[in-house]
Structure formats: structure tokens, C-alpha cells
Amino acid sequence: MKELKKKIEKYKTQFNREITLIQDKKGLQELRNLFLSRKKGYVSLLFEDFKTLKPEERPEAGKIINELKEYVQTKLQALQEEFSTAKKVEKTYDLTLPGKDIYLGSPHPIVHFQQEIEQIFLTMGFTIEEGPEIETDYYNFEALNFPQHHPARDDWDTLYIKDDLLLRTHTSPVQIRVMEKKKPPIRIIIPGKVFRKETPDPTHLPMFFQVEGLVIDVGITFAHLKGTLEYFLKALFNENIKIRFRPSFFPFTEPSAEVDIECTVCDGKNEDCRVCGGSGWIEILGAGMVDPQVLKNVNIDPERYSGFAFGMGIDRTAMFAFQISDMRNFYENDLRFIRQVLRK
Template identity: 70%
Template sequence: MANLKERIDAVRKEFDEAARRAADAKSLEELRTAYLGRKRGHVTLLFEDLKSVPAEEKREAGRLVNELKQSVTVRLDAIEGQLSSVPPAVSAAGTDLTLPGRKRYVGRPHPLTLFEEEIERIFLGMGFSIEEGPEIETDYYNFEALNFPPHHPARDKWDTLFIKGDLLLRTHTSPVQVRVMERSKPPIRIICPGRVFRRETPDPTHLPMFMQVEGLVIDEGVTFAHLKGTLEYFLRALFGEKIKVRFRPSFFPFTEPSAEVDIECLVCSGKDPACRVCGGTGWKEILGSGMVDPQVLKNVNIDPEKYSGWAFGLGIDRTAMFAYGIPEMRYFYENDLRFLRQFGTK
């Protein structure tokens, strides 16, 4: 019995020292196994020794060993509690875990891309396909083929950035229409979205570079009724079933007759005479359209006696500004994440 008592004291002393050194979860676990392990734990082995203690001393010896086991367990649990409640400020690798983390943001599409995709989705649903073309064009594709002969006064409306000689930055995506008409036979049903360039001084509603989407339909028996029906359907799909739409006579060199299309002002619904968006008229111009001029069809070897067609063009930036209530076109190109993050979360 005296022998066993000494051994209990020795184990307790060793444990106390080892417990002081346990500084992390791993050493704590090793300590637990060393003392309470099922087969070779120091405390567990003391229970084995109880078998050889004389019967009259067994009770007292059992009490002492149990007491030791109890205090070892309590101490181990206390250390465990301490380790989990206070994370070390500096990890073993020297990393300061108390520093705030770096937040990583998941990218998302640009608002103009989202708006363009929405427009594309509506036209794809009506059987249109999407066409693209070069941003650097020749005078022929940008103007002449579209019925703007050299020195035609209508060219003044398209302030053009010329590069060299015959080359220019396209002022609209109409050259894509010409290229498609040249290489394919009717029926044609396309939209052409893309960047266009004009010599503009930047202000809240003008930029030297912006986005446009144009559409073209050529087939036998195509009339102004098709133009009207398709554009009305498109604008209702984009702005809601109840939106009011009106067509106004206009002029473009490449269409005859031509019409500009207005929708009711989303900001004031015509109720505010001082509205900055519609100027108090209650209407906002959204796009230009018209029946393709027979001369344009002749230029690309399509017989205007057999085929007719209609076209439209719309500024993606300006329409997106109107749809989202954005006061400055420049916001789209400043890459300010506070602005960009407001879009594309749906």
C-alpha cells in the first residue's frame, strides 16, 4: 500500500508538470492519452495495481486512485476550455490571426452587359440571330452603302472620328447590317449590338464611345405593321406590359418612311412639367426605325421589287440610364465598384 501511495504521488507530480507545458490542442491530446489512455495510461495502470493490494487496504487505495483520476480529468478539461476560448494572437507560422481578413468579391457582369443580354434575350425569343462586325470601318460600309453619298448633309449628324483616308471608327452598327445583307439571302432577321464612336464632348448624356443595338428584317411581304408590332412587343417586354408607346415621323437617309419611337416617361408619367428626363412632355425618345430604303437594298443586290424590310437602332447606354434611373452616362465607364455592385445581384 505504501508503495502504491508513493506511485500515486509521483504520477500526480509528473502530471502537474506536464500539464503546465500543454500549450495547444495537440499536446493536450497527447497528455490525455499518456495519463488516461485505456491500455497504457499512467492512471489506468494504477487501477491495475489495485488488484495486488491486500483486501483490507483496497478500499482506501481505490479512493486515492479514483481521486487522482478525477483531478487529472478536471485539469485536462480546464486546459481544453482555455485553449478553445482564447485563440493565440500569433500562430506557430508567425501569422497574426487577429488582423482583419481581406474580403474577396465575386465578379459579376457589367450593367451594360446585363442590359444588352436582356435585349438579346427578347429578340432571340422572336427568332432573331445576333451578328457582330468590325469597329474600324470604311466610309463605304458606314455611309455610302446606307445612302449617304459623299457631301450629303445628313453626314453632319454623325460626327465621325476618321482614322486615315477611307478608314473611320463606325458611328453606328449599321455597317454590320450591310455586311450581312451582302453575304446572305433573305429572309434576314438579325440584331447587331456593339460599340460605336462619335466625336462628342463628354457630358451627362453624351460620350465619344457608347453601345448600340440595331435590328434588321428583310423578307417578302414585310410591312410597317411588322415593324410596329415587333417594336411594341419588344418595348413591352423590356419596360412592362402597361408602358405607353408612340411612333413619330422622322428622317433617316437609309429608311423610308422613318419613325422615332417614344415611350411614356418612367420618371414623371407626364405629370411633372419641370421633369428633367422628358422636359415635361411625358414622352422619352427610345429608338429610331423605318422601312429599309429600296436604294439600300439595291446597293447590296437585293431586289426591292421582291423584298422589303425594316430596321431600328437604339442606344443601350441611354436606354439603360432611363430604365435604371441613372443620371450620368459616365458612371458606366468609371469602374467605380460602389456603382457597379448595385447591378446583377438578382
């Protein structure tokens, strides 16, 4: 018993010394293990000694061992709490300073907008086709039902390389090239550069981008044309946009339609709206059922197959979508303009 008391005294002194040396939670855990570990902790060892004592000594011995245990636990607990309440890390800099900005390159607005358009058609199962920018008269006009001297050619003033070679005035020649190659069903869009003999001004340029679409299959109807274009325009602009189809004329479609969307700038309420001119509508797409003669030109039987085609100016639509008043902005390549696509 005497020895036990001495031992406890010794442990207590050791504990009091060691606890002052503890710096961190790791040290705390080590000291805890040293005293309270179930197998080899000092307290457990004291209970081993306890078993060797006479029965009459045991109550007192038990009491003093427990007192040591409680003492150690209380002290460790207090220290534990002290460690848990985090010490304030010294602040060395101003957190309100700006973060590091990585300079990311920006897509060109037209290419960016073109890809948005492509994305919508890709979700509808369209594939993307391309074709040459230098075209022959046959693909650009004749195969598309423009006879040699048809006045419709007045609407397309063309840049020529030589008599039979020109810069395509629309992406429609690719329709012909695809129909020559593939048999229906066909479901494609054709984005690309087109060229016209135009003197540059805010709304006309000698080069711009177009996207055309073509669907040919058994049983394709005007209703499908409407459904496809409505889906597209709603996805491109918004779900609630008003769309209008009205009769029009293109040599390669019959019946033909012009597709208008409501002017979202003035909602048709401003008579002097510079975007829609007060009509409340913006002409956005030309479309129609593929002319039977065009199908015959590429050996597709118009009695068996039918289809629709549509075309849209990407620049013009982007101008409307982004409210850009001068088309020339797109090709000046001023980075202050281009980079607006990327970030505010």
C-alpha cells in the first residue's frame, strides 16, 4: 500500500511536468496513451498492482487510483479544449486584393454563334456538311434552278474568277453536292462563308456566314419544315418567341416561305424601332419545300421523296441576337470587341 501511494505520487509529478511540455494535439495523444492506454497505460498498470493488495486495503487503494485517473482525465480534457479553440493565424496580406487572372483566348463571335446553331441541329440528329467556297456556275445557280438568264440572279450579285468559276453566293451548292453523293434519308446543315459583290456598309459585306439545312425523306412535309424551324428558333432565342411563316419566292423551293420572328427589341411597339423598322417582325430565315426540278437534277425521284430546305445569315442573326448595329465589327477583329463573347 505504501509503495502504491508512492507510485501514484511519482506518476502525478511526472504527469504535471509532461503536460506543461505539450505543444500540439499529437503530444496530447501521446501523454494520454502513456497514462490511460488500456493495456500499458500507467493507470492500467496500477490496477494490476491493485490486484495484489489485501482485501482490506483495496477500497482505499481503489479510491486513490481513481482519483489519479480523474485528475489526469480532467487535465487532458482541459488541454484538449484549449487546443480545439483554434488559435488565430496571423494575417499577412489584404484578402480584398484581386485574384490571379489567367488570360484565356476568346472565340470569335461569329464562330461562337455558328456553333450554338450547330449544337441545336445536332441535338435534332442533323449532321454537318461542308463544301468548296470556289464553285462552278452549275452548282451555284443552274442545279438550283436558276436558268442562265433568270432575273432572280439580280438578287445575287456574284464575284467571278472566270466565266464558269465563282465565289459561292450561298451555301446551297453543298446541298446539290450532298444529294449527288448520298441517297435519302438526308438530314444536314451546311454552315460556311459566302460571298457577294457588295460594297461594305453597316449591313452589307462582300463576305459573311450562312447556314443552310436540308431534309429529304419519304413523307417530309411543310408541317415538318415548320416544326423543325420553330424548334430551332425557340432554342436559339427563347421558348416563347413568336414566329411567322409567310409566302415568298426562291428558285430552288416551292412552296417557299420567309420566316419572321417578333422583334424582341421593341416588341412591335416602337414605330421607329431601328431593328425592325416598326413592323414588329424580323426576317430571319428563308425556307421552302425543295423544288421538284432540283430533286430531278440530282436524280432523286420527286414522286417518291420530298424535302425541305432553309437558309439563314449567321452574321445578320447574330447582329440581332447581340444587338450589334454594324456588321463590319465582326471582321475588324478588334480584341476589345471579340473578347466580349468570352467574359463581361
